[in-house]
Amino acid sequence: MTFKPARLLLALIAVAAAPAFAQNLAVVNGKAIPSSRVDEAVKQLVAAGQGQDSVQLRMAIKEEMIAREVLMQEAVKQGYDKKPDVKQALDNARQAIVVNQLARDFIAKNPVTDAEIKAEYDKFKAQTGDKEYHVRHILLDSEADAKAVIAKIKGGAKFEELAKQSKDTGTAANGGDLDWATPSSFPPEFAAGFTGLQKGAVTDNPVKTSNGFHVIKLDDTRPAKFPALEEVKPQIADALAQKKLADYREQMVKKAKVQ
Template sequence: MTFKPARLLLALIAIAASFAYSPSFAQNLAVVNGKAIPSSRADAIVKQVVAQGQGTDSPQLRDAIKKDLISREVMMQEAIKQGYDKNPEVKAALENARQTIVINALARDYITKHPVSDAEVKAEYDRFAKQTGDKEYHVRHILFATEDEAKAAIAKLKGGAKFEDLAKGSKDTGTANNGGDLDWASPSSFPPEFAAGFTNLQKGAITDTPVKTQVGYHVIKLDDVRPAKLPTLDEVKPQISEALTQQKLAAYQEEMVKKAKVQ
């Protein structure tokens, strides 16, 4: 922000007056019952608020933060006066908070020194694209508890029964009332054995034999196939970068745990 000459003069006068009123102004936001609140604490909160897009640095924001910090200091002093800082549960919570803050500082420093590269993001995107494939399938299914029930349903379908009618008896209650519709999805969205049951079907066809998964026996119908609509690398780069960052931190944590002497 650029001050105009008149505003700059007024600002300088205000600063000079503040120093004359309180010699500790430059260091402290306020002094509450003899306990100083450093200005740096307010500066840090302002920086965080601005960084998160929740506001802009303004006198109104700083005044609100000052009032909040003063209120918190008053309450903190009263809590200590009444001995809450000696409470075992409070002490445990403080230790947990301290651990979290210190660990987060370590994690930030580690990622700063070991950032996720563009090449790593591109490699993960390519792996995702390959796994997803270039086609999406619109499938329906009916889930049965036994293989014999599934075989009986297939026989009925071949005899002219409507798939949507039989789907009403599906064990998958989430799709039973909409004809077993699983909507559009890539094969990677399903268990491998389920995906293998429909990827070679022709449009409108059903599986000749029941498809077994860990939840039961499926009769699958393929409604349609279309080219997959994958997001571009730029669209998903932030999400991929964040996921890889978390993977790096998890690997670092696992490495530290392996080195530790745990009894």
Template sequence: MTFKPARLLVALIAIATAPAFAQNLAVVNGKAIPSSRADAVVKQVVAQGQATDGPQLRDAIKKDLIAREVMMQEAIKQGYDKNADVKLALENARQTIVVNALARDYINKHQVTDAEVKAEYDRFTKQSGDKEYHVRHILVENEADANAIIAKLKGGAKFEDLAKQSKDTGTASNGGDLDWANPSSFPPEFAAGFTGLQKGQVTDKPVKTQVGYHVIKLDDVRPAKLPTLDEVKPQIQEALQQQKLAAYQDEMVKKAKVQ
């Protein structure tokens, strides 16, 4: 049996187009869904730890993409793609995707070095100091009220009892307890108020901050329990990456002609 010219042409066309169709996940009302789209979803889902790659996952994704395509076609048929709000949302999404691609590429080309991480860690440990302080405080509205509390404490009143009148409602019920912390966790003027105290001592003058006047008591001091470099390295890398990206953005904004 020999092929007639027409049949031969059909066969050749089928062979030529087979690889292209093989790259499609499905064809919905004549619109192809490329397999690469499913592969991208699988990669994202697996990377997020939501599932493992396999027939079950791919079948679920295929069904979802087909359903999406059906709904998309119907939405276009009804003219939703021409809706002003939809067009604005699409443009915003497009801008976000493109900008994120630029950001990822910039970060990949400007990796944070181990030396930069070490320098940031050293700065952090120096700022934190080598001691932690367990302090209590009573916060009041004005200096006169703070001086009155100090006078009562000198007269033998218990700090925990007087703390009940503190404006800091989060600590008033537990004796003004601020727990263990290093001085860098507090406003500088507040930290300066207790770092010079001895254990059990109370400030002899009110300490003023932007929220009011404080009477501070130092319960105890201990060596600081700072994390090791290896423990915080990922967080430092992430923070430095964001700083580099922010600096790059600021540089681009400064160069732009904004009217």
């Protein structure tokens, strides 16, 4: 539509003369619903991938908010907001909203730096090691049983066949296969049992852990594969931000007088 000069002037005057109406989505029984609520709802839905900003979406939100306001007014009229369980739920919701805002502001004021992310990435690589191991194991209840299995393997028995008696039911059927992993993925004592083995070798002695006694075989090794820093940067940043927030929470709790 093309506005004629006179009609455009009238439209501008109408907008300027009624700024209050432009700020409200609707007025329900004298209670105004701010238009900003629709904007916020649209923003959240779009960010969550649940819709696109459109006239239809805004109309649907408007109808929902009007209906909710009508029901809210009726609930208050009937005294539901005075019920103990409702008041408790409202207090809990209020506390959650306020605390979440505090957390968001804290993270915004204490951002994770690129240097911190790089340091965490390097630390992870150092702890993980530069080699992956493909190992198998047989888990037994006693050291004697584990030694007996080792003796059978040295006598020519196949490791994969003996693995069927393993107490680890998750790997017994597939020859005790634990797939490729880095030493840091296992308990220290278990990792120590295979990192010194040659390809194809089996531990000379049972390896004891909290789960029992293990007979371990090393199938092969290969260089560890690490994702590039840029690939995992968002995850590392989020983890560090959450750690900062947890430390802040711990400090605040320690300062509080709790009786």
